[in-house]
Amino acid sequence: MRTHDLSPLYRSTVGFDRLFNLLDPALANDRGDGYPPYNIEKTGEDTYRITLAVAGFTRDELAIEAKDTTLTVTGQKAETQSEEAPSYLYRGIAARGFQRRFALADHVKVEGATLENGLLHIDLQREVPEQLKPRRIEIATPGTAKAIGQAA
Missing domain, CATH: 2.60.40.790 (Immunoglobulin-like)
Structure with a gap:
């Protein structure tokens, strides 16, 4: 059985709680x-x-x-609840x-x-x-700049 201790990573990272919440159960699954x-x-x-x-x-x-x-x-x-339960x-x-x-x-x-x-x-x-979703931003020439999201 392999076990991994992630506690050193908890001390040196900030904002990765969701990632560790996903890893902990996966690594602790000892049921097999x-x-x-x-x-x-x-x-x-x-x-x-x-x-x-x-x-x-x-x-x-x-x-x-x-x-x-x-x-x-x-x-x-x-x-x-059958009286005639099979005998295997x-x-x-x-x-x-x-x-x-x-x-x-x-x-x-x-x-x-x-x-x-x-x-x-x-x-x-x-x-x-x-x-x-990713979106394409057009590159305008000087003097014709438009705000992002402005209709053409």
């Missing part, structure tokens, strides 16, 4: 639990898809919550509950989610506000 397995793919210039393998879970047993820059996917199997000789399909968290970058929004063939697909879209 890979359940459920997942993929993160880039499907376009500003679109992404997270796919989780949630075989055996129904739509009602899954919950997706996006809060600030954290996406949380939770799965909780419904309790079965071998049980290789996990039926345990889970909670998987993903840190989202600024301006990334959840577009939707679908469940098909045991795979939960969560589609994400990065929407950068207009004021944060």
